[in-house]
Amino acid sequence: MTEKPSFAGQRWHDMGGGAAGAVPKDQHDFSLWEKRVDALMIIASSQGHFTVDGLRRVLEDMGEEAFETMTYYERWIAAVNQNLIEAGVYTTAELAQRMTAVAARGTTYGEAASE
Amino acid sequence: MPHDHHDHLSPSGHPYRPDDDHPLTYWQQMEIAVRELLIEKGVTTAAAINAQIETMDARSPAHGAAVVARAWTDHDFRAALLKDASAATRDMGFDIGPMRLIALENTDTIHNIVVCTLCSCYPRNLLGLPPDWYKSRAYRSRTVKEPRKVLAEFGVTLPDSTTVRVHDSTADMRYVVIPQRPAGTDGWQADDLATLVTRDSMIGTGLAKTPDAA
Amino acid sequence: MSNDRQYMRVRADMPPGHVRTPSYLRGKIGWVERTLGPFPNPEQLAYGLNAQALPLLRVRFSMAEVWGAATAHPNDTIDAEIYSHWLEPAEAPHAP
Numbered sequence: 166m167t168e169k170p171s172f173a174g175q176r177w178h179d180m181g182g183g184a185a186g187a188v189p190k191d192q193h194d195f196s197l198w199e200k201r202v203d204a205l206m207i208i209a210s211s212q213g214h215f216t217v218d219g220l221r222r223v224l225e226d227m228g229e230e231a232f233e234t235m236t237y238y239e240r241w242i243a244a245v246n247q248n249l250i251e252a253g254v255y256t257t258a259e260l261a262q263r264m265t266a267v268a269a270r271g272t273t274y275g276e277a278a279s280e
Numbered sequence: 281m282p283h284d285h286h287d288h289l290s291p292s293g294h295p296y297r298p299d300d301d302h303p304l305t306y307w308q309q310m311e312i313a314v315r316e317l318l319i320e321k322g323v324t325t326a327a328a329i330n331a332q333i334e335t336m337d338a339r340s341p342a343h344g345a346a347v348v349a350r351a352w353t354d355h356d357f358r359a360a361l362l363k364d365a366s367a368a369t370r371d372m373g374f375d376i377g378p379m380r381l382i383a384l385e386n387t388d389t390i391h392n393i394v395v396c397t398l399c400s401c402y403p404r405n406l407l408g409l410p411p412d413w414y415k416s417r418a419y420r421s422r423t424v425k426e427p428r429k430v431l432a433e434f435g436v437t438l439p440d441s442t443t444v445r446v447h448d449s450t451a452d453m454r455y456v457v458i459p460q461r462p463a464g465t466d467g468w469q470a471d472d473l474a475t476l477v478t479r480d481s482m483i484g485t486g487l488a489k490t491p492d493a494a
Numbered sequence: 495m496s497n498d499r500q501y502m503r504v505r506a507d508m509p510p511g512h513v514r515t516p517s518y519l520r521g522k523i524g525w526v527e528r529t530l531g532p533f534p535n536p537e538q539l540a541y542g543l544n545a546q547a548l549p550l551l552r553v554r555f556s557m558a559e560v561w562g563a564a565t566a567h568p569n570d571t572i573d574a575e576i577y578s579h580w581l582e583p584a585e586a587p588h589a590p
Binding site for chain 3: 173174175176179181182215216217218219221222225251252
C-alpha cells in the first residue's frame with residue numbers, strides 16, 4: 166500500500182492514481198446469464214426505473230470487498246435489484262419468494278431458468 | 281449439452297458458454313427471479329430482453345474500425361466525426377442509442393488513451409462490451425498516472441516527442457480513439473483499411489496494425 | 495496561446511456519497527478544453543431525485559499539476575469531464 170492519496174474520505178472505487186500491479190490480460194466470454202443482466206440494466210434504466218448513477222451508487226456502496234470477491238455481473242445484478250426495489254417495481258418479499266421458487270426447479274442454471 | 285434449450289442459444293445459433301450445466305449460484309438465482317418479475321410486472325418481455333442481447337451482441341470493434349477507416353479516407357467524414365462523433369456514426373448507419381461520443385485523433389505528436397477511473401465507462405454502443413482488463417483495478421488505477429508504463433505492457437512505446445493525452449471518462453461522454461493510419465496503405469480502400477484497426481487501437485492501448493502484420 | 499486558457503480549480507471537497515469527480519483531481523488546476531451539456535447532476539440522479547441540469551466542462555490537466563513536477567512526463571495530460579459546481583475560476587498553476 167503505497168502512494169495512496171492522502172485525502173480522508175476517498176472512496177474505494179475512486180481508483181485513479183493508486184498503486185497496482187500489471188494489467189491482467191485474461192479474458193472471458195460473457196455467458197447468457199451475464200448478458201441477461203446487462204440487458205435488464207439497459208431496459209429497466211431506459212424505462213426510467215433507475216439511472217446509471219443509481220446503479221453506480223449501489224455498486225460503490227457495496228464496498229471494496231464486493232469488488233474483490235464478486236464478478237462484474239454478480240455486482241451488477243445485486244445493484245439492479247437494489248434499484249428496482251427502491252423504485253417499487255417489486256417488493257423484497259416478492260423477490261424472496263421467486264428466488265426460492267427458482268432454486269426449487271433444479272440445481273443448474275439451465276434447469277432453474279426453465280419454468 | 282444436456283440443457284441446450286432453444287432459448288439458450290446465442291443469436292448466431294451457437295450455445296453460450298456452457299454455464300447452464302454448472303451449479304446454480306445465488307446471483308444467477310437472483311437474475312432469473314428479477315427477470316421473471318420484470319416480465320410479470322409488464323416492465324419488459326422475454327422477447328425484448330432477447331432483442332436487447334442481440335443488439336449488444338451485434339456491436340463489435342468492427343463497427344468502430346469501419347468508422348476509423350472512413351475517417352482515414354474521407355476528409356469530410358473525418359471533419360464531421362471530430363465535430364460530433366455521435367452524429368457522424370449515426371449518419372454512417374450505426375445504432376449507438378443515446379450514447380454521446382467524442383472522437384480523439386492521434387497524430388505524429390499526440391497519442392490518446394481512454395480510461396474510466398471511477399467505474400468502467402466504455403463506448404459499448406459502438407465497440408461492444410469492454411475487455412476485462414479495461415475494468416481491472418490495475419488499468420483504472422495506473423493509466424492516469426503512468427500511461428506510458430501501461431502502454432508498454434501493451435507493447436506500445438512512444439517517443440518523448442509524442443504527448444500522451446489520457447482521457448478519464450468521468451461523466452456523460454464516451455470516447456473512441458482514431459489511431460494513425462499505418463504507412464504503406466496508400467490507395468487502400470476503406471474496407472481493407474478497417475482490417476488494420478484493432479479494438480485496442482480505438483481505446484488507445486494499441487496502434488493500428490501495419491500491412492505486413494495484418 | 496496559453497494566455498487564452500480558461501483555468502479552473504477543482505474543489506478539494508471530499509463528501510461521502512456518489513460523485514463523479516475523481517479525488518486525484520481535487521484541488522488541481524486545469525484549463526477548459528471544451529464545454530458540454532447541460533447534463534443532469536449525477537449526485538441527484540443517483541438517489542432517484544429530480545436532477546438539476548448543469549454545464550459539464552472537459553478540463554485538461556498537466557501531469558505535472560496532478561502528480562508533481564518530478565513526474566516522468568510532465569507535459570503529458572489528463573482530460574476529465576467535471577460538472578460546473580465542482581469548479582471555480584483560478585490562475586494558471588505555473589509560470590510558463
